[in-house]
Amino acid sequence: MNRLVKTVLLAGAAWGALSASAVAQEASAEPQASTIDDVVVTARRREETLKDVPVAVSAFSSEQLEQKGAADITELTRSAPSLTLQAARGSNSTLISFIRGVGQQDPLWGFEPGVGLYMDDVYIARPQAAVLDIFDIQRIEILRGPQGTLYGRNTIGGAIKYVTKRIDADEPEGQIRASYGSFNQRDVVASAELPFNEKFGISAAVARYLRDGYGTNLNTGNEHYNKDVTAARISAEWTPTDNLFFRLAGDIVQDDSNARHGHRELAPSPASVYDTNAGAGDANRVEAKGLSLTGEWNVNDWLTLKSVTAYRDGRTRGNIDFDNLPAPILDIPARYDDDQLSQEFQAVFGGDRWSGVAGVYYLDATASGAFDTVLGLANLTTLTAGSVDTKSYAIFGDFSYDLTDALSLSVGGRWTHDEKTGTVFRQQYLGIRSPSFGNSAAVPFGAPRTNYTATREFEKFTPRVSVSYKLSPDLTTYVSWGQGFKSGGFDMRGDAVLYPDTVKGYEPETVETWEIGLKGSLFDNRFNFATAIYDSSYEDQQITTQYPAGATVASVVDNVGSSSIRGWEFEGRLRVSDNLSLNGMLSYTDAQFDQFLAYIPTGPLNANCPTLPGCIVDVSDKRDFQNTPEWTGSISATYTHWMANGSSIAFIPSASYRGDYQLFETANPVLDQDAFWMFDASLVWTSADDRLTVGLHGKNLSDEEYRVGGYVFPGALFGDSLIGYYGAPQTVTATVGLKF
Template sequence: MGKSKAGLAVLSALVALPGAAGAQTRSTQLEEVVVTAQKRAESLQDTPISLAAFSGDQLEQFGIDDLGDITARTPNVDITPFPNSRSSLVIFMRGVGNNDSQTTQDPAVGIYFDGVYVGRSIGLTKDVADLERIEILRGPQGTLYGRNTTGGAINMISAKPAGEFALKGVLAAGNRDYQKALVQLDTPTIANLSAKISYSKAEKGPWVENAKGGKGFVEEDREAGRFVLRWDISDTFSLDYAYDISEIVGPQPYYQVLRINEDRAVTPQNLADAIAGGASQDTINNLQNDLLVGTLFTPQFRERASEDRLSKGEWDVPVEDSVTEVSGHTLTLTWDLPFGTLKSISAYREVSEDVIMDYGAGVEWFDVMVAIDQDQTSQELQLVGDIGESVNYVAGLYYFEENAFEHEVDTIGGSVGEDRTITSENKASAIYGQLSWTPESQRDLTLTVGARYTEDDRCAEKYSINFTNSPNNTQQACDTWSNFNPSITASYDINDQVNTYAKVVTGYKSGGYNVRSTEAGFQPAFDEEEMIAYEIGVKSTLADNRVRLNAAVFRSDYTDMQIQQILDNTAVFLTDVFNAGEAEIQGFEFDLTAILSEGLTLNLGYGYTDAEFVEVIDNNPNSATFRQDVSDRYIMPYAPENTYSLVLEYQFPYFGIGNLRAIVDYNWRDERYGTASNDDMEGFFLDDYGLLGARLNWSEIDLGGSELSLALWGKNITDEEYLVHDISQAYFHSGYFGELASYGLDVTLQF
């Protein structure tokens, strides 16, 4: 904390400074928010999408460090780290998402970085310090964004070169040995060329100490860089190139034993009675397994069990770093033509990750080692324009290609449970268009129709051997899918302050292969899942532009859902995927921003989701309910019924030196489950919780040619204990908790 004390000393000294920058006017009206959710720049209030947008200034003011922090500000959006890769994110919107990260299974919420689709969730926790804006589009976006957006889409738009010299440096320090340094440089425009360079490096100590010594759990080092080049070739033609690279290094979280499944206890007499009663060989084998585990392992699990957060822990394997590396190139050409703007977006991205994870909390039980390499190439052509004053359009062509490799070794009780290697290739191409018409006789009404046609090709090869002593097995498979996604929207301006819309939209998630399958379950491939959603919304700016209230009511019908089913509870790491589910989702959300008084602003968001399965077919041939509807045993995962966030921001009256602003935020989410299948209804359960944070910003302190800002912040300042993930491992439950209270000081200097 030496750096934090030094920063506070600087703060005290500056209070006595006689000079000051000009006073910043305290706003009494809301500023217009411009978004590009429909591939063109337009006002948030004119965009018929349930949409939340955060500017770069807001990301900084709210202390949003990575994409995962957005969940605290956006109702009906649930983002959590993936169990064995904290660089990956599990993202759900309105109860729709994917809680797996296989390279042969796609997400249901599309992530876009400067218009480029990001195929894998690995590395999404990278720093967002150099972003101009984040847009959260809730609900299916199949027409303009394509496949894998049944839940919605997230646009991350990076900051572009300013064309003038600027230099910004940030030093930060906090508890748990948190340190961060960030440098951003803008170059002046020379020969129509300008550039922006940013680099950041951060490190943080563990949340849970390693009882054996050495590195602790969730300790990490981060490093990231970005280079952006802008070339205005002519008045109508420009080139933008960007390169980004990031690395995250550190051990994974500590999964502690939470509780024991006492109902799985088996005695020698239970086994003898089953044999005497003529039980099947499968039943006898399961009882023998349970008896062995109960004798050898359950006492150790019981000794370690605690439903309170532990401050220390250990693995049965050495605590080693996991390493994630992500990089990408993007080339965007923009050409202004007489009939519209033509844009070409070419991109190449690659991901590499090595992970080691121990789920047994120090008992030699379930360890996982994973290595993943993935690269993707994409090309998109967009044409955006207007025909007179009544028609505007968006049209495009899209191509995507992905190659991936993954190797996973699962160790059960010290012996290899499964060793598998996967290679895969995925190609997709699409054509899409959207047309909006505003009749000359009815300028308050706009009708929009859109459609997208997509073809998917996926091939995969799996080589594996598992604990059932099956022979080495190589399986190869390819499959092709196609889908047509139409949409129709009607929007009506009641007056200059209130806009309404109604829409019917569709989306789909592509088919694939489950690499964690049983030997028999790898093929045939599971097919795509589809969604049709109905939505009515309102966008309003009220009280002389002091209040912005946007709300939406929705209903979604989910068919051919890709359901993971565990066919053997003693091998929870093996699942098969079937198009076995149908669900209905309904709810509403609103986002409110209001200037309550001069300098005092309220941001309030609330989301309600009622998501439930209406049918799930049991595909376990050993089950008594085989081929029957077992939807009563399934719960929609990561679909809390109620979520809300509250942010109060107060800008103090000008006092002679800079501007002082205080922010207090609180977010809440109801209880939810981490997986759909819940035969053991206490497994995969995450209880409700609320987190409180605060931030004090003292900005625009004039130092004569440079500007200083100081920010004192705290997150989870009440030390709330909350589970991030909970998993049932047949004989016991384990899980890990979120971060304790954290606090620190940011010092920013700009030239």
Template sequence: MKLQQQKYRLKLCQPAILPLAVLTALTASPILADETDAEKEKARVIEVIEVTATRQTENLQRVPIAVTALSGAELEQYQIQNLGQLEALVPNLNLHVGDAANAVVYIRGVGQLDSISFNDPGVGIYLDDVYLGRVQGAFLDVVDPQQIEVLRGPQGTLYGRNTIGGAVKFTSARPSETTEGYVSVLAGNYQQRGVKASLTGPLIDEQLAGRFAIAKSSRDGFSFNQYTGKNDYDKDSLTWRGSLLFTPVSEFTAYLVLDGSNQNPDYSRTPHRETPIYSLPSGDFLPVGEDPFVVNANFNDREELRTKGVALTLDYQLQQSTLKSITAYREMNYRTHLDLDGTPDASFGIYSYEDQDQLSQELQWLYRSESLSLVSGLFYFRENSWSLGGAIAPDFFVPLGNGVFFPFPVISAGLRDQTNTSYAVYSNMSWQLSEPLSITLGARWTSEKKQVSNSGEEFFGTGIDTPQGMQAVFGTGIGHSLTGYDASQRWNDFSPRAVLNYQYSSQTMLYSSVSKGFKSGGFNGRLTSFAQPYDPETLWSYEAGAKSLLLNQQLRLNTAFFYNDYKNFQLSRFSIDPDTGAFLSLFENSGKATTYGAELELQALLTDSLTLNMNLGYLNGGYDKLIGDFEQEVSDERELVNAPRWNGRLGLDYWFDLGSRGTLSVNAGASFKSKTYLTVSSSDLLAQPGFTLYDLYVNWQSQDERWQLNLFGKNLTDKRYRQHGFDLSASPGVQLGYYGDPRTYGLQLTYRYF
């Protein structure tokens, strides 16, 4: 959280040994500035944070929602380069990249593991108030941000798309009437290189302002592939954003944003084999390698992700009301080859090609008076999704037991066209019943329809063994075993919300709430022989919390306690057909769960120069009912996915005033997470035991605030830890682990023009 007067909040973070000597010399210099008593008093005050979690700009301490807000300056200080690096800064948040460049986001144990586009995310990600419909393209690089807010719990009565678990809201920096900009360069280990630049200013005085930002980032892969002799899971990305802010009169603004990204590394991400696997060509088992960052795979040669979008926000203010329109269109294209046997064999190579476009329209009426606040809206969302996916697995086999493996070559393609349409009307009204007491009532009605055309075909023995070749002749009769279906279904839902909040004192607000979350159903996109529908999820969330700014604004303490009743949750799992032995990929409603927990966020000014930052999350509960293989009830044998019992971070931030030589801050932190189950099967082999990561940030800024030098180190002890897993022990008999980033460090130099 920001502190008033602390200039160092406009810093970045970097590493390299050369600047350490410079920073040491600066630190050793005498402090030349002689602060007045007034300046010292000002430095001891925690600044009020404004958020837009309720679609209106409000003081964080007065918003009856569990929300964490990080400013652009804080994101720079902690070197947040992508959304996954938010994880340690937000209690009960699990956020990482999955197996197919997808954002895997869980809040309070609610989310979605699957990377295939037939199902909806459990946590909504919003870019400048626009909902991102697919998990591919949602693992955003953090470029030129104004703020990121993470809202925990259902948000259906405030946001266009009902998000059952919560929302991650990315707000980019807006154009300014003052000409200013910055350029930063970054260098780090693994040959990490990055350049960011932004420029903003007036185009027509007092009427039109523009902003443009661009970022180029690359690095070598974290893993070494013995098969190719090259690095695996490298990075090569380009992200840009342009915006115009038109203000012809004081009451009206038109805000246009165009953005795009292009990620084109040399190789996709290959998991580490955690168990031996049978090799059909060699007729023996291949052992497990000791180093999780050494892989041996032959089908990881493609990874391409492109996104682009445009959004127009019209805002008209009329006395106490605001009328707003948000119109947006986005496209996403993704191509990947994934090696899911982790061997040089062609046992289980998976490809996924996806194209998606979405159109959304939101109309809002916002009203505020002394005693009444209203957020209401109409929402329309239409999404078209095309995908081609399947297996290139001529060495695939079926384990028959007793050490017998039956060759079962597969070269297949599944072609799916899906259209999703969503309509919603929502309203959220808050009344000030008395000076300390207010009540909020909200409601949402949603109607969603999914139409899908799905078909599959086998091409083994035809001489066609590439995705492009199968796409070209699909359905022409060259392949065999053609299957398919057409299906559609509509779901309606009513989701209410009620909040009671009490301003106990000028420093403390208490609140309690109950709300319902909803996520629509669909059809299992991996099955092509018949339509397997699954029903919507619902979640009732009960929450109580307190927000306090105490000790003359030297201590911020926010707490929340929650209880979730989660029903009909949708789970993806892998199994085997008991009759044929064929591999099955299932997606179905598997039962219900109860979770409960608590969250704490604390910031304390220990001295004029030393600040303590801490967050802590506790999550308990489990499955009340869970149906597994062969319709067996297995709730007592399974644990919730991505739901560690404990998580949090403790950090200390020390600030030096170097007088004419600028300012220097040092931030050291430790983030921890208890044992985490990564798969629906609750595989103990793939579960990640509890661990702690250490990080360090050293930030220098010149007196005129134009130059910044930032040194950072993350995962300083080079801890090996799993973030994601695949349990394919049923078939082809292997378990796979995806590991988090090893130790990284770097140095960033920034020049600001204003």
């Protein structure tokens, strides 16, 4: 209750400060100050202005992101409230995402995200290759809180919508952007739109990203934290009649960056946090590709039918050296494979006082893989392999009705049925690496530790209700309540010898969220803002714990009990004058475990548990949320000066703050990240005809060293592995863009 009161008081203070600020600005604002254009989003599957949507959503246009020199979606962490987006430990392109403390901590095959990622209307089920580079987009939307009534799968924490451009040119046009920067960065992005006539056109975009490493593998001499990525998209659009539209789109991403082994935090430790002495190998390859067909039929003035058919698959081949030393003390060679086929039908409808969306969704996906846990000091390797087949069916809908000109009611729901079949195999071998990873001489050591195939079904109905009220044509307040659901599954690392119940799998998790929001514009549309408080109850949260166990590494997926997440968010944009605009955001998150029922093995980690193989213990007083700082914030300014010849130059400085946070639920004073500031700045010149741009972008100008991931495997047999992964250092990039 104290935490709820604290959050409400903070929100009340924010509302009060907002009102006071509004009065002050109205009194002092220059009469000639420009207005801010309304931002159109499709957060509720239909076009609406951002300030009218009763959902906590942030939107970033392609122009905004290009002006700031944003390279990929992880940079949105600096601009959106309550958001964590970062590359997974050991990876250049695997995405770890959290919104309001809800997300996915484990990118292994078979585990599913709590934040749904959508490219256009296609759900991307796996995090590999999901650190999407920003090119050829229209906008990116970040939806916070459960979104199951609007999106088909796994959005209990929120959703990220990556919206690509559609063809809107009357004649062929294109653009090219080239960049050169620190660490020999060389980027080229080219795109073109080719409308053959009023009914048919083709668009294409290709991007090539190259950069030397921030550090070096001192053992092999190869680059470490380098980038070698190729990405491309192509689409064909056909409009046979005014009421029909079809789009066939394909995309591919290929990441050949070297493996990221991290930095050994204990001696012997390289001087630079970007260097390593890893001996597991630097080869790494990630590839993801997809094909989608979208059809839209405007049946009449109030009904549009839509179909989205998509297929995606991906392959990952890589190595992670957990000990960061030349010898194979704790090495993990791995491979992942996945594919998914999805079909969604939507009906979008609307009249004078009502609107909504209803749909059905189907997903048939397989995620599989294998990895070795190599313990060189014991001459022992544990092979873990398996797969999860998922068939998911969902029916969802969201309906809004204007009870009066000011008062609106929205009611929605989603029914989900998942069927999962998991296969897990775990076998130890005498030798360095198993036969699956090149050592045909390895000898099986005992019987398989895990060897089972099991099927489970999960089903849930999750509703959502919201009421919004227009205080004025420019101000809307809303109250919403909703539930989110993510199905259970099987632990792909589960060791049935150490934890026999692993064959039963783990249960679903749910989130129930209350939210109160206020959004709109003030001062004749010169100040746009959105603020909200929320209160979430998180039940049966799925958390993976890995720990040393004898001569192997064991894993347990616990449904840990319950937790409470409460917070406040604010974001706004003020147009001070024709030349100057300010953007800012601030968020507060109070996330606490109320109950954390963890499996703890017998032995030094739990001396009070004498019986084999272990005990279930409530350790909520010793656990905290990972990747969830209490405070985050940012502020940026855009000052634009127009030259006499019509060209313009814009200066965009920004500062972002991220409070201290843990990398795992269990605190670790060496790995846990202290609070820090990040400072960026951009200088962009644009020609009078908007065809030529020249930019200079500085990132992390204070050269802050901050951790985004880590591993902890103590003990001499594991090389006292304490590994940290770091965000990018200070960089400066020059960019030239040409439209033709």
